[in-house]
Amino acid sequence: MNLSSLSEFALQVLELLPVRPLGVSVRELAIELRGDIRRRTQRSVHAALREIAGALNVKHLLTENRYDEFARKLPVWCYGVPAEAMPEIREFFKRRKVARAA
Numbered sequence: 001m002n003l004s005s006l007s008e009f010a011l012q013v014l015e016l017l018p019v020r021p022l023g024v025s026v027r028e029l030a031i032e033l034r035g036d037i038r039r040r041t042q043r044s045v046h047a048a049l050r051e052i053a054g055a056l057n058v059k060h061l062l063t064e065n066r067y068d069e070f071a072r073k074l075p076v077w078c079y080g081v082p083a084e085a086m087p088e089i090r091e092f093f094k095r096r097k098v099a100r101a102a
Contacts, residue, residue, distance in 0.1 A: 023078025
């Protein structure tokens with residue numbers, strides 16, 4: 001895994017992603033990060049998800065589809081982090097926090 005190559009926005013997305021099988025939709029991530037659900041914001045979130053998948057060496061971060069309370073439709077694709085990647089992700093954010101404090 002090469003998490004240090006991720007953009008700042010991708011790191012913000014990564015911090016919000018739950019561990020599979022739980023997941024969040026692109027709209028939920030867009031609202032949490034930017035406060036809106038415009039197409040441009042959703043494209044930025046999609047790009048960050050692709051960047052994260054590449055850094056984690058996984059094909060995709062899709063987990064499930066479920067009802068979206070914002071769009072009131074089914075299915076909505078949801079995204080999450082593989083459980084086996086979480087120890088390294090936690091360690092990365094811990095090291096990053098220490099480095100920023102120094």
